[in-house]
Amino acid sequence: MNSTGPFNTLRQYQPAQFRHDIPAGISVFLVALPLCLGVALASGAPLFSGLVAGIIGGLVVGSLSGSELSVSGPAAGLAVIVAESITSLGSFEAFLVAVILAGVLQLGLGLIKAGRFSSLFPDSVIKGMLVGIGIVIMLKQIPHALGRDNDYEGEYEFSQLADGENTVSEIYRAVVTASPGAILISVISLMLLIFWERAAGRGLNFFKNLPAALLVVVLGVGINQLFRLYYPDWYLGDNNEHMVRIPVFKAGQNVSAIFDFPDFSILKKPAVYTVAATIALVASLETLLNLEASDRLDPLKRQSSPDQELIAQGIGNITSGLLGGLPITSVVVRTSANIFGGGKTRISTMLHGLLLLVAVALLGSVLNHVPLACLAALLLVVGYKLAKPSLFVSIYRDGLNQFVPFILTVVGIVFTDLLVGILLGTVIGILYVLYTNSQATFRVIRDGNRVLIKLQKDMYFLSKPRLKEALRNLKRGDSVYVDGRHANFIDHDIVNMLTDFEAIARTQGIDYELNEIFLKQRLTQNHANLREAITGK
Incomplete structure (x- = not known):
């Protein structure tokens, strides 16, 4: 099945595919939920804005996307830009106008077919991006698996905004202050995920059809409640420190108290256009890189339309800005969770958006009992699949012209952030190609x-x-x-x-x-x- 853009209809998808897409959609939802909240916290924005962006990323962008497997939502790579932009523009409501304008710019880029430039990034850099993000996911989830939840979920920069630590120092402090309850929950969750995947790999339908991610969450909640009854010292509590924290809305609550709406009076200030252009550029770059990566991970090896993806992202950001959401990009972590969860079509992406909507509307008080330790286990598995040791060996065998930009991209992402790592790998890759070509002329x-x-x-x-x-x-x-x-x-x-x-x-x-x-x-x-x-x- 080819990705043909916004005119896809649900009728073209076969019910047999839903057997794969429904478990994948649930897995992506469980991964996306804390990430949406964490990115909002890291951005200095209202919690609800991250959830709005996640819902729109699933339902709107997912239905219009140029890819069957790409998953969109609020991106950690934009957190610093968002935080600085809110401050410079004076309010979150003013910032929302910049999000809308960024969406308009992305829509224009898609219409003039600027997506073709995504092919300029070297293959070694795309591989390095996937492996680098995989390593970062694992490093950032180790503290959560050990019960230290000081850092925001979804913050993947080396230097952490939340607590002033960095990736290495955070792991050290997590080991020193490790919680027995969190360790037990994360270890049991990991064992269940590994066992479930192996059983599904043997073709057992029960294990293939029932999403392991959902069982891990139920198990994590159950174990924590048992601690409360029988081992109080290991109990993680039901507070913001160790649990998912969704805003709970009361019946009859005024809509204006839930949503933030854009303040269009900011259009008179030139600064809003600069912010919009910055968001459009960075968000488009992240999206196009992730699209290349998702095509590489796609078991069916489908080719996505980058121009259609930019159009979908533009419409998504316009909608997100109008409804009080953060900027949206296609994101590697959720896309990887979708692919490794067995997703086959955009139905899984749209389902994750629908589940986020249901969670916000009806299930906030229930999901606020989910320990971050069990969700850390889910992300540790995703990270490992992205950064398997065999990948390093395989790329090294391709030659130094592939391995050097690959490893520099990995190192750059791990010790700085996503965009710096990609820029470093791309520049080195181009220089390396020019140098090697000049040696054989x-x-x-x-x-x-x-x-x-x-x-x-x-x-x-x-x-x-x-x-x-x-x-x-x-x-x-x-x-x-x-x-x-x-x-x-x-x-x-x-x-x-x-x-x-x-x-x-x-x-x-x-x-x-x-x-x-x-x-x-x-x-x-x-x-x-x-x-x-x-x-x-």
């Missing part, structure tokens, strides 16, 4: 005094140092033939260097001949002149 073949300098491919300025060194190593009495037949393009600097050496060769007693060097320069100039004549530029 020509060969020097010597037979006594006869020397052949064979230009094997296009010659750019990066080849100048090695070519200059080769010319410098020529000896008096050499007969040199420079063959440019196999190069389609020879940079102007290279041509100048080769021709300038003719005078040097005469003074050093070197017989020096150039073949099809000037021809390539003339052809390049002719192509440029023809292009100028056609375009008028």
